[in-house]
Amino acid sequence: MNWQQLWKASEHYAAGSPSIPTAGAPSQHLAIVTCMDARIDPVAVFGLQLGQAHVMRNAGGRVSEDVIRSLAVSQGALGTRAILLMMHTRCGMLGFDPASLKAPRAGAEAMDFLPLVSLEGGLREDLAKLRESPWIHQDTAIAGCIFDVDTGRVIPFQPAN
Numbered sequence: 001m002n003w004q005q006l007w008k009a010s011e012h013y014a015a016g017s018p019s020i021p022t023a024g025a026p027s028q029h030l031a032i033v034t035c036m037d038a039r040i041d042p043v044a045v046f047g048l049q050l051g052q053a054h055v056m057r058n059a060g061g062r063v064s065e066d067v068i069r070s071l072a073v074s075q076g077a078l079g080t081r082a083i084l085l086m087m088h089t090r091c092g093m094l095g096f097d098p099a100s101l102k103a104p105r106a107g108a109e110a111m112d113f114l115p116l117v118s119l120e121g122g123l124r125e126d127l128a129k130l131r132e133s134p135w136i137h138q139d140t141a142i143a144g145c146i147f148d149v150d151t152g153r154v155i156p157f158q159p160a161n
């Protein structure tokens with residue numbers, strides 16, 4: 001990694017007088033939970049601007065304990081009242097096997113990597129987790145969708161039941 005290149009790019013950013021909102025609370029009262037996949041730019045996908053939404057990302061876009069922690073702060077301290085959960089096609093967490101990690105795996109058996117069996121199954125499970133969490137406000141608008149990394153299209157998710 002060329003750190004110098006990153007520092008230089010950040011200087012260029014600051015020199016361009018970026019319009020950074022003074023308020024930390026997202027003006028659209030929206031929180032997006034999605035995968036860390038480098039092909040996804042959630043702010044651009046939904047035509048959002050800096051300062052309009054919180055974006056929480058992890059491998060798979062799973063509603064993990066830490067995502068619930070962040071959503072609790074997002075809602076409780078910063079007033080968000082809508083959550084969009086977005087998973088995506090060709091996600092690396094589909095059928096992910098922790099044994100495939102080429103990394104030190106001390107204590108790996110204690111880590112739940114939250115692999116996905118299917119996008120639909122994962123969305124159904126995690127949307128239910130959001131609806132059932134005592135940390136999520138009752139009046140929260142919750143939606144799920146799938147991002148197609150080949151076309152850039154978003155397909156709203158309708159659970160079968």
Ligand SMILES: [Zn+2]
Nearest residue numbers: 035037091092
């Ligand atoms: Zn992914």
